[in-house]
Amino acid sequence: MSQSSMHDDRELTSPSRTVILVGRTGNGKSATGNSILGRKAFKSRASSSSGVTTTCELQSAVLKDGQIINVIDTPGMFDFSYGSELMRKCINLAKDGIHAILVVFSVRTRFTQEEEAALRSLENFFGSKIKDYMIVVFTGGDELETNDETLEDYLGRGCPQPLKAILTSCHNRYVLFDNKTKDETKKAKQLQQLLSLVNTVMLQNDGRPYTGDTSPELQIESRLKEATSILEQKLAEEHAARLEAEKNEQKISNDIIPQLAAQVKEAKKESDKLHKQLAEARDNPWGRILRDRLPWCPYL
Ligand SMILES: Nc1nc2c(ncn2[C@@H]2O[C@H](COP(=O)(O)OP(=O)(O)OP(=O)(O)O)[C@@H](O)[C@H]2O)c(=O)[nH]1
Numbered sequence: 001m002s003q004s005s006m007h008d009d010r011e012l013t014s015p016s017r018t019v020i021l022v023g024r025t026g027n028g029k030s031a032t033g034n035s036i037l038g039r040k041a042f043k044s045r046a047s048s049s050s051g052v053t054t055t056c057e058l059q060s061a062v063l064k065d066g067q068i069i070n071v072i073d074t075p076g077m078f079d080f081s082y083g084s085e086l087m088r089k090c091i092n093l094a095k096d097g098i099h100a101i102l103v104v105f106s107v108r109t110r111f112t113q114e115e116e117a118a119l120r121s122l123e124n125f126f127g128s129k130i131k132d133y134m135i136v137v138f139t140g141g142d143e144l145e146t147n148d149e150t151l152e153d154y155l156g157r158g159c160p161q162p163l164k165a166i167l168t169s170c171h172n173r174y175v176l177f178d179n180k181t182k183d184e185t186k187k188a189k190q191l192q193q194l195l196s197l198v199n200t201v202m203l204q205n206d207g208r209p210y211t212g213d214t215s216p217e218l219q220i221e222s223r224l225k226e227a228t229s230i231l232e233q234k235l236a237e238e239h240a241a242r243l244e245a246e247k248n249e250q251k252i253s254n255d256i257i258p259q260l261a262a263q264v265k266e267a268k269k270e271s272d273k274l275h276k277q278l279a280e281a282r283d284n285p286w287g288r289i290l291r292d293r294l295p296w297c298p299y300l
Pocket residue numbers: 023024025026027028029030031032043044045046047051052053054074075076139140141142143177178179180
């Protein structure tokens with residue numbers, strides 16, 4: 001047996017795996033965590049303020065093969081008010097480091113500019129290492145099934161460029177989850193697919209988990225990048241708001257200008273008619289008499 005395979009075997013038989021769930025609020029992080037653990041450990045709810053995850057939480061389960069799985073649920077990536085300090089706390093919950101970073105997307109929602117900005121901030125936070133640890137989890141497998149679509153169909157019909165780039169950078173490590181299914185075989189299969197990707201990540205990183213330990217210089221750099229990314233997002237939002245306002249202004253002028261032009265045309269027609277009548281009146285003998293009698297009247 002080669003040195004590396006001995007190493008691999010040792011790592012793969014290691015009793016525990018720790019994964020962290022990150023992604024946009026409502027993409028299904030908590031629901032995915034529950035599917036992995038096989039019980040309702042995290043609160044997962046449709047967008048009501050009480051269901052939104054605002055803290056980090058670690059929950060564990062012993063899988064059928066005796067392996068321990070630790071899952072860390074995190075607040076939604078878009079809520080910058082929680083800041084990166086909270087994310088650092090989330091990472092610190094993993095005493096022995098993180099074996100895989102699960103980036104959760106939902107096939108039920110559009111990939112927006114916000115999602116792109118959140119991904120950038122994720123990259124800034126974890127650093128370039130993120131691609132070595134990342135696995136993309138798509139939730140909403142049931143909806144694809146309802147539409148008779150596979151994940152490949154979904155990705156094929158116009159996968160946004162930033163998402164494509166992410167999938168390429170993590171060597172297409174992605175998996176589809178249906179967090180609503182009651183089918184035990186399906187549950188086991190999707191979990192198995194995910195765990196096998198976690199093993200691949202562990203092998204590729206020589207068993208070294210992500211610990212978030214970075215030099216002070218890198219930490220400063222990462223904070224700077226994070227601040228820049230937040231500013232960029234704010235600028236993008238303002239730009240979008242300005243474009244929207246301009247569009248509305250344009251719409252108003254597009255509606256009003258033809259109305260005003262019609263009114264001017266009508267007024268001009270009326271004025272031409274009056275001028276004509278006036279000219280006729282001037283030529284009229286009675287008009288001439290009146291003009292002589294009333295020289296001060298401007299209309300004669
Ligand atoms: N149909 C369907 N709905 C899902 C799936 N996964 C999650 N959901 C629903 O999506 C909504 C949001 O799920 P959560 O797990 O609370 O999302 P989250 O990312 O943890 O949200 P935060 O806690 O706010 O960060 C809930 O109504 C879930 O039931 C899925 O696979 N299929």
